[in-house]
Amino acid sequence: MEHKTTLGKSSLHVPRMGIGAMTWGDPRGLARLHPAKIAYGGAHGFEEEQRALETGMVAGVNLFDTAAMYSGGAAERRLGELARGRDIIIATKYPSGFSFRVEDFPKELEASLARLGRDSIDLYQHHYPSNRISIPQLMDQLADAVEAGKVKTVGVSNYSVEQMREAHMALARRGIPLASNQVQYSLLYRKPEVDGVLDACRELGITLIAYSPLAMGALTGKYSAKVKASGLRRILPNFNKKAMDAVQPVVELLRQIGDRYGKNPSQVALRWLIENENVLPIPGAKNGKQASENIDALSFSLTPEEVEMLERVTLAWRV
Numbered sequence: 001m002e003h004k005t006t007l008g009k010s011s012l013h014v015p016r017m018g019i020g021a022m023t024w025g026d027p028r029g030l031a032r033l034h035p036a037k038i039a040y041g042g043a044h045g046f047e048e049e050q051r052a053l054e055t056g057m058v059a060g061v062n063l064f065d066t067a068a069m070y071s072g073g074a075a076e077r078r079l080g081e082l083a084r085g086r087d088i089i090i091a092t093k094y095p096s097g098f099s100f101r102v103e104d105f106p107k108e109l110e111a112s113l114a115r116l117g118r119d120s121i122d123l124y125q126h127h128y129p130s131n132r133i134s135i136p137q138l139m140d141q142l143a144d145a146v147e148a149g150k151v152k153t154v155g156v157s158n159y160s161v162e163q164m165r166e167a168h169m170a171l172a173r174r175g176i177p178l179a180s181n182q183v184q185y186s187l188l189y190r191k192p193e194v195d196g197v198l199d200a201c202r203e204l205g206i207t208l209i210a211y212s213p214l215a216m217g218a219l220t221g222k223y224s225a226k227v228k229a230s231g232l233r234r235i236l237p238n239f240n241k242k243a244m245d246a247v248q249p250v251v252e253l254l255r256q257i258g259d260r261y262g263k264n265p266s267q268v269a270l271r272w273l274i275e276n277e278n279v280l281p282i283p284g285a286k287n288g289k290q291a292s293e294n295i296d297a298l299s300f301s302l303t304p305e306e307v308e309m310l311e312r313v314t315l316a317w318r319v
Contacts, residue, residue: 052291076115185198187219
């Protein structure tokens with residue numbers, strides 16, 4: 001399978017995997033209490049994040065995803081700082097808070113550009129849909145930004161089938177493709193297969209960007225009923241004893257398949273997503289070691305039989 005692809009029907013060429021930079025940066029004040037920091041740990045520092053970025057660059061994985069909302073803008077600032085002078089594809093999301101109105105879009109865009117230190121954003125995604133926001137009006141604002149050269153490619157995030165179709169149609173009227181929809185998708189969260197999002201992405205030529213592709217670490221094999229999770233994971237229902245017991249057959253199969261290729265469970269779980277040509281996972285990486293392990297999922301392929309085995313063992317999560 002090729003290591004490069006085109007994002008949807010846009011002209012943006014991207015690797016078959018991205019790197020999530022949600023936890024990057026050193027937040028100040030209340031931003032330290034951001035759920036991402038609590039769940040995944042605090043900032044690992046400039047040097048470790050630089051190693052993650054450089055590891056991706058060396059491997060040709062130069063797509064990095066962040067958001068204005070992450071750590072009060074600290075993640076965007078750090079990614080912008082590390083990206084200077086490098087051939088990096090930056091995907092970010094807006095808005096920076098939950099009181100967003102369509103008329104706030106130009107201000108949000110300028111703020112993200114300033115934090116990133118860039119004149120344009122490669123992929124700009126609306127983070128969360130809202131009944132208070134007119135999707136056609138918002139897409140018109142994005143189209144204006146594309147025509148002004150401040151946004152290269154348009155995406156959305158957490159959009160339902162109906163919302164995605166509405167955005168796709170509004171952009172099409174301006175001659176601009178909707179390139180991507182970023183949603184949660186993993187072996188332990190197969191909802192996009194049953195709610196129509198994956199099928200609609202295929203129909204419309206939209207790339208599904210999969211966030212949380214390792215189910216917050218549940219697919220790594222690091223946690224079990226005996227090995228307790230730390231931080232926010234400790235109180236999440238999918239990390240309690242019952243949930244961990246249910247996941248163990250999945251992790252064991254991932255481990256068995258991985259042993260055939262010299263890979264670990266995480267790499268097999270990521271590879272399952274990559275085998276779908278319309279899906280692009282963006283696992284987070286806090287340091288060079290994590291980035292290197294994730295990227296190694298590009299170095300092998302699963303057989304159709306192995307893909308089917310994984311899909312059978314995770315049928316309970318296809319809801």
